[in-house]
């Protein structure tokens with residue numbers, strides 16, 4: 001499993017823990033350059049506006065997995081209300 005797939009799996013796992021139900025994580029780097037090798041992806045929750053993003057080569061002050069779906073609970077999930 002390459003790094004992008006591993007980050008995708010980890011992001012889904014963490015978002016699920018927060019009660020979010022994510023749409024499939026889509027590549028976002030391919031809009032600019034198909035073969036840049038700098039894989040990035042993003043997905044939104046089905047039930048609230050929270051999103052998650054992943055990046056295999058984050059900036060020096062960035063993160064590889066981030067977004068509100070990782071850092072906040074889903075308001076529609078009864079487990080946290």
Ligand SMILES: [Zn+2]
Pocket residue numbers: 019020021045046047048049050073074075076
């Ligand atoms: Zn949510």
